Amino acid sequence: MRIGVPKEIKNQEYRVGLTPGAITELTHAGHSVLLETGAGDGIDVSDVEYKASGGDIARNAATVFASADMIVKVKEPQPIECEMLRPGQIIFTYLHLAPDPVQTKLLLASGATAIAYETVHDSAGRLPLLAPMSEVAGRLSVQVAAHYLQKTEGGRGVLLSGVPGVEPANVMIIGAGVAGMNATQLAVGLGARVVVVDKSVQRLREIDQLYHGRVQTISSTRESIDYYSQWADVIIGAVLVPGASAPKLITKAMLSKMKRGSVLVDIAIDQGGCFETSHPTTHDNPVYEVDGVIHYCVANMPGAVPRTSAYALHNVTLPYVLTLANNGLDALKSDPGFMSGLNVYRGQLTNAAVAEAQNRSYVLPESIL
Numbered sequence: 602m603r604i605g606v607p608k609e610i611k612n613q614e615y616r617v618g619l620t621p622g623a624i625t626e627l628t629h630a631g632h633s634v635l636l637e638t639g640a641g642d643g644i645d646v647s648d649v650e651y652k653a654s655g656g657d658i659a660r661n662a663a664t665v666f667a668s669a670d671m672i673v674k675v676k677e678p679q680p681i682e683c684e685m686l687r688p689g690q691i692i693f694t695y696l697h698l699a700p701d702p703v704q705t706k707l708l709l710a711s712g713a714t715a716i717a718y719e720t721v722h723d724s725a726g727r728l729p730l731l732a733p734m735s736e737v738a739g740r741l742s743v744q745v746a747a748h749y750l751q752k753t754e755g756g757r758g759v760l761l762s763g764v765p766g767v768e769p770a771n772v773m774i775i776g777a778g779v780a781g782m783n784a785t786q787l788a789v790g791l792g793a794r795v796v797v798v799d800k801s802v803q804r805l806r807e808i809d810q811l812y813h814g815r816v817q818t819i820s821s822t823r824e825s826i827d828y829y830s831q832w833a834d835v836i837i838g839a840v841l842v843p844g845a846s847a848p849k850l851i852t853k854a855m856l857s858k859m860k861r862g863s864v865l866v867d868i869a870i871d872q873g874g875c876f877e878t879s880h881p882t883t884h885d886n887p888v889y890e891v892d893g894v895i896h897y898c899v900a901n902m903p904g905a906v907p908r909t910s911a912y913a914l915h916n917v918t919l920p921y922v923l924t925l926a927n928n929g930l931d932a933l934k935s936d937p938g939f940m941s942g943l944n945v946y947r948g949q950l951t952n953a954a955v956a957e958a959q960n961r962s963y964v965l966p967e968s969i970l
């Protein structure tokens with residue numbers, strides 16, 4: 602199969618669809634890969650390195666789209682990219698179609714087959730192509746919080762780890778899933794005092810066993826969150842209720858009782874945010890203050906570390922890219938979890954959640970493939 606990798610054009614997106622290691626695997630399996638020149642600039646991989654791994658370089662995106670059987674990207678195709686897709690061509694990338702009727706319309710009109718990273722399931726029902734970005738965001742959240750706790754950044758002037766004779770910072774992590782567990786690992790590693798809050802007692806049991814009392818686990822209630830929000834120097838929000846907006850767990854009233862200069866990091870901002878006072882920010886202007894509390898609410902946190910994020914993404918997407926390249930759409934038929942990634946097939950919508958969000962009709966993917 603001929604695989605095309607254009608340079609990402611969405612604002613502040615520096616990741617790239619495939620890394621050199623992935624190109625080597627694909628070419629070794631008999632496929633060819635055409636990359637747009639400069640596609641790897643944002644992760645510090647040159648055209649020369651891509652060529653050395655077996656890829657070919659095209660002068661522009663139009664050439665990549667025109668010659669590829671399958672486009673592999675990171676972010677959803679922008680309108681100008683949707684217009685370059687053609688009937689029968691496959692595009693495999695993050696789509697996030699539900700809140701995006703414009704992209705849905707353009708993809709349906711293109712006649713292409715669009716498979717979304719974020720709706721692919723594994724056999725346990727997890728979302729394997731989302732997990733690495735939650736890992737990155739979870740770990741980054743602690744790094745970011747430590748930075749904004751500094752007085753020079755508007756924070757309380759507290760060192761996360763403390764020093765001998767002086768207590769460390771107090772960190773509350775709400776939501777002990779992939780992002781929350783990774784945040785916990787970093788916060789503990791940096792020496793902070795950590796409380797993890799989740800509504801799943803099973804998750805709390807696992808953390809308790811893992812950290813042998815080094816981390817305090819607390820069941821999620823309004824009362825417990827209110828209590829620990831007054832104790833915390835840092836609160837990291839990492840909850841997810843699949844298919845729903847994030848619940849507002851820190852209210853404006855709770856915020857007014859928090860310590861001045863403490864830091865909130867709302868990882869769940871891409872689902873609307875789990876603090877009442879959150880609104881999305883960008884890497885250009887990542888923080889704002891409400892009642893003396895710093896809010897960091899960047900919706901694409903992994904974008905800050907594109908090199909790590911791109912390699913983490915490829916570790917999980919490569920097996921799917923390979924099986925698609927080897928078997929075409931038959932790859933979906935033999936894996937129901939992969940089939941759930943199919944969002945658009947030759948002008949038809951094939952995802953129930955997207956159809957419901959946009960009041961459109963859809964067909965079951967199994968009925969047309």
Ligand SMILES: NC(=O)c1ccc[n+]([C@@H]2O[C@H](COP(=O)([O-])OP(=O)(O)OC[C@H]3O[C@@H](n4cnc5c(N)ncnc54)[C@H](O)[C@@H]3O)[C@@H](O)[C@H]2O)c1
Nearest residue numbers: 734735738776777778779780799800821840841900901902
């Ligand atoms: N901002 C970013 O750049 C970025 C990057 C990656 C992921 N995310 C977001 O981070 C969030 C977490 O993702 P994840 O992969 O860790 O999800 P996950 O499903 O692995 O974990 C979510 C956890 O939240 C818990 N939870 C749900 N409701 C709760 C409540 N009321 N109180 C306490 N805990 C509750 C669940 O029990 C679960 O343990 C998602 O919204 C995801 O979209 C954001």
